[in-house]
Amino acid sequence: MKVSMSAKAFRLLLAGAFAASVTVLPISGGFAAGETLGAKCTNEGESTGTFSTSLVCAKNSAGRLVWTKVKLSASNLKPVNALRAPRGSIEFWHWRAEDKAWFDKIIADFETLNPGVKISQVISNSVDYQATGIQKARTNKKAALFTTFRGAQFNTAATTDFYTDLTNEQFTKRNVIKSMMGAGQYQGKQLGIPYQSLFNNPIYNIEIFKKEGWKLPKKFSEWISYCKTAKAAGYTPMAWMGGFRAQAGQIINSALMNTASTDALLASRITAIDTGKEPITTAWFKEMAEKYAELRDAGCFPANPTGVTEAAGNALFATGKAPILPTGSFSMGGIVTLEPKMSGNMGITGMNWTEDVNARYTGITNNTFILGVNKNAGKTEQQIARAFMSYLLTGPVATYYANSSKQHVTVLDVSYTDVNLRNTSSIMSERLVLAPRFQFLNIGVRDALEDALIAIVGGTSVDKALTDGAAVIKTKV
Amino acid sequence: MSRTETGARKGASPRPKNKLARSNDRVLLLMTLPAALIYALFYLYPTINNLRYSLTNWDGFQEAKFVGVENFSKMAGDSVFTKVLGNNIEFTFLVLIFQTSLSLLFAIFLLQNSRISTFLRTLYFFPTIISSVSVAMVWQFLYEPNLGPLNVFLNSVGLDFLALNWLGSETATLRAIAFTQVWFHTGQMMVVYIAGLQQIPAELYEAAEVDGASRWQQFKSVTWPMALPTTAVVMAYTTIQSFRAFDLVFAMTGGGPNNSSSILVTMIYLTAFNEFRFGYAASQSIFLIIFILAITALQRRILRTKY
Numbered sequence: 185m186k187v188s189m190s191a192k193a194f195r196l197l198l199a200g201a202f203a204a205s206v207t208v209l210p211i212s213g214g215f216a217a218g219e220t221l222g223a224k225c226t227n228e229g230e231s232t233g234t235f236s237t238s239l240v241c242a243k244n245s246a247g248r249l250v251w252t253k254v255k256l257s258a259s260n261l262k263p264v265n266a267l268r269a270p271r272g273s274i275e276f277w278h279w280r281a282e283d284k285a286w287f288d289k290i291i292a293d294f295e296t297l298n299p300g301v302k303i304s305q306v307i308s309n310s311v312d313y314q315a316t317g318i319q320k321a322r323t324n325k326k327a328a329l330f331t332t333f334r335g336a337q338f339n340t341a342a343t344t345d346f347y348t349d350l351t352n353e354q355f356t357k358r359n360v361i362k363s364m365m366g367a368g369q370y371q372g373k374q375l376g377i378p379y380q381s382l383f384n385n386p387i388y389n390i391e392i393f394k395k396e397g398w399k400l401p402k403k404f405s406e407w408i409s410y411c412k413t414a415k416a417a418g419y420t421p422m423a424w425m426g427g428f429r430a431q432a433g434q435i436i437n438s439a440l441m442n443t444a445s446t447d448a449l450l451a452s453r454i455t456a457i458d459t460g461k462e463p464i465t466t467a468w469f470k471e472m473a474e475k476y477a478e479l480r481d482a483g484c485f486p487a488n489p490t491g492v493t494e495a496a497g498n499a500l501f502a503t504g505k506a507p508i509l510p511t512g513s514f515s516m517g518g519i520v521t522l523e524p525k526m527s528g529n530m531g532i533t534g535m536n537w538t539e540d541v542n543a544r545y546t547g548i549t550n551n552t553f554i555l556g557v558n559k560n561a562g563k564t565e566q567q568i569a570r571a572f573m574s575y576l577l578t579g580p581v582a583t584y585y586a587n588s589s590k591q592h593v594t595v596l597d598v599s600y601t602d603v604n605l606r607n608t609s610s611i612m613s614e615r616l617v618l619a620p621r622f623q624f625l626n627i628g629v630r631d632a633l634e635d636a637l638i639a640i641v642g643g644t645s646v647d648k649a650l651t652d653g654a655a656v657i658k659t660k661v
Numbered sequence: 662m663s664r665t666e667t668g669a670r671k672g673a674s675p676r677p678k679n680k681l682a683r684s685n686d687r688v689l690l691l692m693t694l695p696a697a698l699i700y701a702l703f704y705l706y707p708t709i710n711n712l713r714y715s716l717t718n719w720d721g722f723q724e725a726k727f728v729g730v731e732n733f734s735k736m737a738g739d740s741v742f743t744k745v746l747g748n749n750i751e752f753t754f755l756v757l758i759f760q761t762s763l764s765l766l767f768a769i770f771l772l773q774n775s776r777i778s779t780f781l782r783t784l785y786f787f788p789t790i791i792s793s794v795s796v797a798m799v800w801q802f803l804y805e806p807n808l809g810p811l812n813v814f815l816n817s818v819g820l821d822f823l824a825l826n827w828l829g830s831e832t833a834t835l836r837a838i839a840f841t842q843v844w845f846h847t848g849q850m851m852v853v854y855i856a857g858l859q860q861i862p863a864e865l866y867e868a869a870e871v872d873g874a875s876r877w878q879q880f881k882s883v884t885w886p887m888a889l890p891t892t893a894v895v896m897a898y899t900t901i902q903s904f905r906a907f908d909l910v911f912a913m914t915g916g917g918p919n920n921s922s923s924i925l926v927t928m929i930y931l932t933a934f935n936e937f938r939f940g941y942a943a944s945q946s947i948f949l950i951i952f953i954l955a956i957t958a959l960q961r962r963i964l965r966t967k968y
Binding site: 489490655 | 801
């Protein structure tokens with residue numbers, strides 16, 4: 185990452201001042217290029233970046249918050265280089281057609297480093313991949329490297345003994361950010377490596393917020409006020425796309441994140457609904473649903489919200505008619521394609537649905553595109569897949585992938601040079617929770633409850649929408 | 662053949678086939694084999710397998726467990742299934758009525774082989790050659806409630822009360838998709854009708870004219886009765902097409918909002934590939950096959966009594 189000399193000097197000066205006055209900042213450890221240091225080490229867990237040399241704000245033995253060398257991976261050791269692959273050919277199965285060109289380049293480089301190796305990509309669109317990808321890959325001995333979505337699809341592949349165990353691989357221990365690996369774990373084993381780190385939080389138009397002098401809402405009542413102010417100023421406050429469940433459902437992550445006092449409680453509540461033990465008319469879910477109605481009544485959503493398509497929602501945001509796109513970081517690439525001027529003009533913010541600014545969580549992250557090695561593939565094919573995976577998990581390769589695909593990754597020592605990734609990297613220092621939406625493993629149930637919430641935004645009363653939704657859920661469990 | 666000859670034939674034993682004829686029979690039989698094999702492999706086997714899966718709780722991954730007729734009894738109490746079946750009947754009815762009548766109307770007006778008729782026939786037939794997903798995308802854009810050209814137009818001419826949330830309202834969506842389906846396939850059925858109407862002997866119209874029949878009377882007494890066999894084909898085809906409108910529905914709304922535009926085929930797909938309840942989806946598809954067969958048989962019976 186290129187950093188101007190003055191900025192770099194300022195940063196070092198700031199770091200030096202910190203070291204002298206506040207903490208035991210290990211300057212000798214140094215910062216990796218492009219890392220940012222918070223003004224003060226006051227937020228426990230706040231990190232300067234995702235490098236093996238990064239610093240994290242943590243309590244020392246005396247209980248004081250100090251900048252300390254980060255331990256992002258499972259081990260303190262430096263990341264390892266890629267493994268060597270034996271001769272042979274494999275298929276790499278995934279759903280990201282938009283990444284084909286980047287993977288082609290990465291594969292070509294890997295094949296040069298490993299003569300006699302041939303890797304071909306087998307790409308389906310995400311809907312098809314979700315539906316049939318796993319079934320097709322598991323019976324194909326060449327499909328040695330495959331990917332899954334977090335949640336139901338990973339769970340299905342894990343329970344049907346499709347993965348080889350990656351727990352003891354050095355790249356698992358040393359090359360990836362440990363806290364982002366949960367999505368690939370099953371019964372204590374690391375079966376898959378989530379490659380992408382997404383942030384399912386609203387994206388905002390930096391220029392509009394600056395021009396209008398608005399501050400980013402930090403609690404629910406501020407979101408209500410924002411909607412009223414933005415609407416009065418002639419904007420559509422949120423380009424919410426109720427006509428496309430996959431994107432309309434993103435804000436349920438934020439809605440859910442602070443509904444329980446512990447993660448375990450939230451997980452058990454979700455499981456209860458998912459398995460039909462509890463209906464969605466239950467008190468906690470109803471309380472959350474009522475907030476959808478509050479947002480609706482405050483004019484947060486576009487007119488005719490349930491009919492707004494993904495294309496229309498994106499257009500509202502890209503053209504500046506809506507200052508907020510309530511989807512996630514993954515939408516930024518599409519927005520820049522629609523309107524190149526939006527590049528560098530997008531920030532990301534958490535959506536706190538409580539009145540407590542110190543709520544447990546302030547934002548959402550999701551780790552997906554889970555790489556796995558097919559247990560049913562041949563031994564040589566498995567070795568090639570493992571070697572290619574280790575190559576993808578090296579800093580330089582992941583840096584290339586991240587900046588090309590405009591996606592954050594779970595790999596250590598990645599420099600985010602893309603302006604949109606840099607602008608949204610700030611969210612990484614917030615108190616993030618793994619997107620709870622994907623804890624619903626029964627897709628039929630999840631669709632039904634999301635339909636109920638969409639109906640509320642569309643004008644249906646909370647009671648009717650939830651009762652109707654509960655009736656549908658009964659047929660899905 | 663005379664009665665005597667028949668009697669004589671009856672008493673006689675069948676003449677043994679000569680060697681060449683028997684060899685010809687074998688060759689002919691062999692020639693049907695590739696088609697029969699393809700049919701058995703891609704139609705018969707999956708159908709029988711589907712029947713087998715419909716009696717299991719197979720999730721697409723794990724060992725299937727035999728559950729008897731549980732899936733079929735579950736279907737009877739499944740409110741979503743009932744709703745979707747109702748949607749499908751409404752959708753088929755709307756498409757059947759409008760597509761059949763419009764295609765007949767267009768065929769009558771464009772029956773002459775004039776230059777303008779040929780041009781208009783081509784124009785009306787054109788949607789048929791577009792891929793269904795493209796049609797869905799175009800109409801999704803047209804129907805967009807806030808930025809879509811349809812509502813923008815209606816609002817601009819003061820007809821804002823007609824500017825609906827076309828694909829986002831539970832009451833309007835199914836009808837909006839039915840309209841698209843009619844737009845998509847009317848041209849195709851028009852061509853079938855034109856072919857049928859061109860077979861009607863001109864003398865019948867000449868005789869009707871001599872008798873002083875008006876255009877309407879000519880239609881009622883000549884065109885319509887003579888077009889009934891074609892109508893039977895058009896209606897059967899339209900019915901099957903409406904039950905199979907998966908691509909249009911799936912691409913336009915995915916069956917939403919709240920299953921209000923879902924039809925049986927989209928539900929079967931989602932049950933199998935979204936919810937991974939393959940056993941239940943198999944039983945739904947068995948129902949679909951029987952339902953289409955019953956409707957088609959009913960249509961044939963009704964129309965057969967008419968001509």
